[in-house]
Amino acid sequence: MLRDRLREGPVWALGTMSGTSLDGVDAAMVLTDGEEVFALGDTAYRPYSEAERSVLRAALGRWDGLEDAAAVVEGAHAELLAGMGGAELVGFHGQTTAHDPGGRGTCQIGDGRLLAHALDLPVVWDFRSADVALGGQGAPLAPFYHHALARRTGASAPVAFLNLGGVANLTWCDPSIADPAAPGACLAFDTGPANAPLDDLVAARRGLGRDEDGALALAGRADAAIVARAASHGYVARIPPKSLDRDDFAWALDAVAGLGDEDAAATLVAICAETVSAGLGHCPHPPARVLVCGGGRLNPAMMRALARRVPDGIEIAPVEDIGLDGDMIEAQAFAFLAVRVARGLPSSCPGTTGVAAAVGGGEISHPGDALALLEDRQG
Ligand SMILES: Nc1ncnc2c1ncn2[C@@H]1O[C@H](COP(=O)(O)OP(=O)(O)OP(=O)(O)O)[C@@H](O)[C@H]1O
Ligand SMILES: CC(=O)N[C@H]1[C@@H]2OC[C@@H](O2)[C@@H](O)[C@@H]1O[C@H](C)C(=O)O
Numbered sequence: 188m189l190r191d192r193l194r195e196g197p198v199w200a201l202g203t204m205s206g207t208s209l210d211g212v213d214a215a216m217v218l219t220d221g222e223e224v225f226a227l228g229d230t231a232y233r234p235y236s237e238a239e240r241s242v243l244r245a246a247l248g249r250w251d252g253l254e255d256a257a258a259v260v261e262g263a264h265a266e267l268l269a270g271m272g273g274a275e276l277v278g279f280h281g282q283t284t285a286h287d288p289g290g291r292g293t294c295q296i297g298d299g300r301l302l303a304h305a306l307d308l309p310v311v312w313d314f315r316s317a318d319v320a321l322g323g324q325g326a327p328l329a330p331f332y333h334h335a336l337a338r339r340t341g342a343s344a345p346v347a348f349l350n351l352g353g354v355a356n357l358t359w360c361d362p363s364i365a366d367p368a369a370p371g372a373c374l375a376f377d378t379g380p381a382n383a384p385l386d387d388l389v390a391a392r393r394g395l396g397r398d399e400d401g402a403l404a405l406a407g408r409a410d411a412a413i414v415a416r417a418a419s420h421g422y423v424a425r426i427p428p429k430s431l432d433r434d435d436f437a438w439a440l441d442a443v444a445g446l447g448d449e450d451a452a453a454t455l456v457a458i459c460a461e462t463v464s465a466g467l468g469h470c471p472h473p474p475a476r477v478l479v480c481g482g483g484r485l486n487p488a489m490m491r492a493l494a495r496r497v498p499d500g501i502e503i504a505p506v507e508d509i510g511l512d513g514d515m516i517e518a519q520a521f522a523f524l525a526v527r528v529a530r531g532l533p534s535s536c537p538g539t540t541g542v543a544a545a546v547g548g549g550e551i552s553h554p555g556d557a558l559a560l561l562e563d564r565q566g
Contacts, residue, residue: 201274202522207353207433215518221526233267260297265305278525279312286432304557311525323542324430330358330375332520337362347474351483353383359470368536368545376427379462380436401488407449409457417458428541460492480513
């Protein structure tokens with residue numbers, strides 16, 4: 188029984204993330220008891236094919252009629268995870284198609300019951316709904332894992348983690364407080380856009396998936412008036428907790444429509460850096476160092492813009508500087524959170540999502556649970 192195994196000590200959990208960039212599925216193994224990270228294990232990645240990506244792209248912003256997109260997500264995860272042995276539990280984030288915590292809720296597609304059946308393992312999924320139902324933002328959820336990583340490195344002073352995915356999210360955490368859900372241990376929120384508008388710009392203008400190594404942005408000059416407009420957007424000044432949907436800053440794309448490709452890219456990069464810098468102002472104390480994960484850390488234009496725009500005395504460094512794999516932090520986070528949920532520990536708290544009290548979100552499905560669903564689907 189999983190419950191008995193979890194009582195005995197740490198287990199190997201397999202976490203997955205299919206992020207807002209729609210590039211593919213990340214998977215990573217973590218040996219953990221949901222409180223401490225004992226070891227980091229194998230990782231794997233499966234890109235979505237062009238055809239799959241266009242199905243997922245069409246699903247963005249939608250709350251229903253998502254069967255085809257869900258099948259793409261379920262199929263890609265089953266294929267990737269089937270090749271990874273040794274896990275006792277899976278944390279399955281799924282793919283966010285729409286996020287409106289103050290309104291319609293939050294929507295992640297991919298059915299964990301089917302994955303439990305395909306892998307013959309218990310699967311924790313639907314991590315965000317319970318938090319939203321209790322008045323939280325449902326995001327970001329990686330902060331408790333960031334806190335565990337900060338403790339693992341032996342840090343005693345506050346540490347900041349910045350994820351530059353489609354959207355940017357910042358975690359400030361105090362590793363001297365053992366319980367991540369305790370008051371003062373974690374403050375986290377989405378700062379603004381990261382790669383999503385830039386990816387959309389180069390897709391529309393150049394037919395490319397991304398601004399490889401920031402080549403376009405490095406050749407351009409940011410439009411100061413547009414950057415200032417983004418920095419004065421109501422979201423940026425709003426006191427956290429707060430979270431964004433992938434396309435909440437899509438208006439920035441319209442704002443750069445009159446600029447050449449290079450200047451438009453440089454402007455979108457500067458908007459990311461400026462809104463992160465403003466976000467740092469919401470932290471209880473300025474951190475000495477911001478550890479960056481997510482694909483944006485591989486874009487030198489973004490890293491330089493950040494280094495230039497954050498307040499003096501704050502160093503910007505990739506998480507590789509402390510021996511971590513910046514592509515896998517989110518997948519590892521959902522392995523860690525799966526164990527927390529299975530142990531009945533919270534996965535979010537007022538400081539991370541604004542939920543009224545610490546809550547453990549997530550449904551646990553076991554291999555047999557899919558039988559009724561499969562019979563239903565077969566008609
Ligand atoms: N070499 C590179 N040069 C420029 N940009 C890059 C490079 N490598 C990755 N990226 C950017 O990183 C993005 C992918 O980042 P990541 O996988 O962290 O996002 P995600 O997990 O899908 O998003 P989120 O964290 O918002 O859910 C790509 O879409 C691209 O914009
Ligand atoms: C609703 C949703 O899926 N949000 C994502 C998205 O991508 C980055 C940022 O916005 C963050 O809030 C979150 O993902 C990470 C994994 C999180 O929950 O920590």
